[in-house]
Amino acid sequence: MRLAFFGDVIGRPGREALTTHLPSLRRRLGLEFVVVNAENVASGFGVTEKTAEELFDAGADCLTLGNHSWDQREALTYIDREPRLLRPINYPRLSNAPGRGAYAYDTPSGGRVFVVSVLGRVHMDSLDDPFSAVDHQLESCPLGVGCDALIVDMHCEATSEKMGMGHFCDGRASLVVGTHTHVPTADAQVLPGGTAYQTDAGACADYDSVIGMGKEEAVRRFTTRLPGARHQPATGPATVCGVFVETDPRTGLAIRIEPIRIGGRLMAHVPKLEGVAAE
Ligand SMILES: [Fe+2]
Numbered sequence: 082m083r084l085a086f087f088g089d090v091i092g093r094p095g096r097e098a099l100t101t102h103l104p105s106l107r108r109r110l111g112l113e114f115v116v117v118n119a120e121n122v123a124s125g126f127g128v129t130e131k132t133a134e135e136l137f138d139a140g141a142d143c144l145t146l147g148n149h150s151w152d153q154r155e156a157l158t159y160i161d162r163e164p165r166l167l168r169p170i171n172y173p174r175l176s177n178a179p180g181r182g183a184y185a186y187d188t189p190s191g192g193r194v195f196v197v198s199v200l201g202r203v204h205m206d207s208l209d210d211p212f213s214a215v216d217h218q219l220e221s222c223p224l225g226v227g228c229d230a231l232i233v234d235m236h237c238e239a240t241s242e243k244m245g246m247g248h249f250c251d252g253r254a255s256l257v258v259g260t261h262t263h264v265p266t267a268d269a270q271v272l273p274g275g276t277a278y279q280t281d282a283g284a285c286a287d288y289d290s291v292i293g294m295g296k297e298e299a300v301r302r303f304t305t306r307l308p309g310a311r312h313q314p315a316t317g318p319a320t321v322c323g324v325f326v327e328t329d330p331r332t333g334l335a336i337r338i339e340p341i342r343i344g345g346r347l348m349a350h351v352p353k354l355e356g357v358a359a360e
């Protein structure tokens with residue numbers, strides 16, 4: 082099965098780039114399932130029904146969130162009506178968090194893809210233990226038995242915690258990919274047990290920025306330490322960043338992972354598939 086995961090979509094420039102490129106990427110790469118991190122899709126902060134619908138209409142099958150899940154308060158009710166939208170799984174039990182943190186989706190060709198969203202706790206406003214929460218999900222829907230592909234979005238700050246989650250899931254997930262730091266890392270690999278891994282998918286954002294936000298305000302805050310204007314997404318053309326994964330249909334484990342980068346300022350990379358002409 083061919084899958085793609087795209088990192089945090091930042092505001093209008095991110096939405097415009099993803100909605101421009103995703104339909105042709107789906108065709109070019111023969112994608113059966115697409116996950117997009119949407120925690121910054123509404124002006125850089127959270128998600129609304131309208132902005133989520135734009136991503137679904139462009140070809141996203143599932144949207145994941147992160148520490149910005151509830152920045153737009155309508156998400157607290159929207160998520161209860163929209164099973165394609167996932168918030169992190171590891172909220173404390175007593176929070177009765179709305180929506181879901183994991184879900185199994187049926188694809189048009191009869192496959193089943195299980196997606197888990199989880200928030201790390203190193204240098205984050207942490208939730209419950211992400212490892213035990215993910216372990217519980219992997220046990221509840223084993224790869225190759227309960228689903229044909231299993232994707233974990235590890236949303237966190239620390240590279241080490243993301244790598245730890247990759248190895249923790251190795252052999253039990255098709256893909257573990259990091260989000261939240263908004264810069265694509267150059268470590269795409271299939272881990273020894275067969276799980277595809279990249280520390281951060283990158284963002285769908287203008288990279289003439291500070292992690293997708295306007296550089297002037299970000300630099301001003303670093304240099305003055307004084308409060309000022311609200312952070313706004315940088316407005317130049319965005320680079321769509323993500324990963325492409327191909328799984329072995331017999332096991333659900335990965336046989337290939339490659340980064341995807343298209344548009345904007347970053348060096349382009351689109352996986353080449355045999356027998357498929359480049360557009
Ligand atoms: Fe983000």
Ligand SMILES: [Fe+2]
Nearest residue numbers: 147148149261
């Ligand atoms: Fe985040």
